[in-house]
């Protein structure tokens with residue numbers, strides 16, 4: 529029962545972070561970063577553990593998270609990677625901070 533609630537809680541958060549209502553600033557985080565198509569060949573020099581909201585949703589539905597802390601770590605990894613590659617003051621960096629703020633509010637519930 530508790531496990532199902534935790535699963536529901538996490539899936540609702542991923543759904544919300546990925547939802548259309550935040551489309552103006554969540555799109556860089558919905559799918560894996562593709563350094564080739566985005567012409568950022570140095571991406572993997574900055575980011576050793578790529579992560580995105582789509583991958584998190586898939587991991588959730590495949591029950592790949594043993595604890596909600598593992599889920600939280602993956603969500604925070606999305607933002608960590610964003611800030612590692614997109615310096616302060618860049619648009620994508622600011623988009624990361626906006627989405628992180630929504631996550632922090634939901635996570636603190």
Ligand SMILES: Cc1ccc(Nc2c(-c3ccc(O)cc3)nc3c(C)cccn23)cc1
Nearest residue numbers: 555556557561566567568609610613614620
């Ligand atoms: C030349 C250049 C410079 C910056 C970017 N950043 C960026 C990222 C990004 C997201 C997460 C992440 O960990 C790293 C990068 N996603 C985008 C998108 C969707 C459109 C435009 C820029 N974007 C892309 C190309």
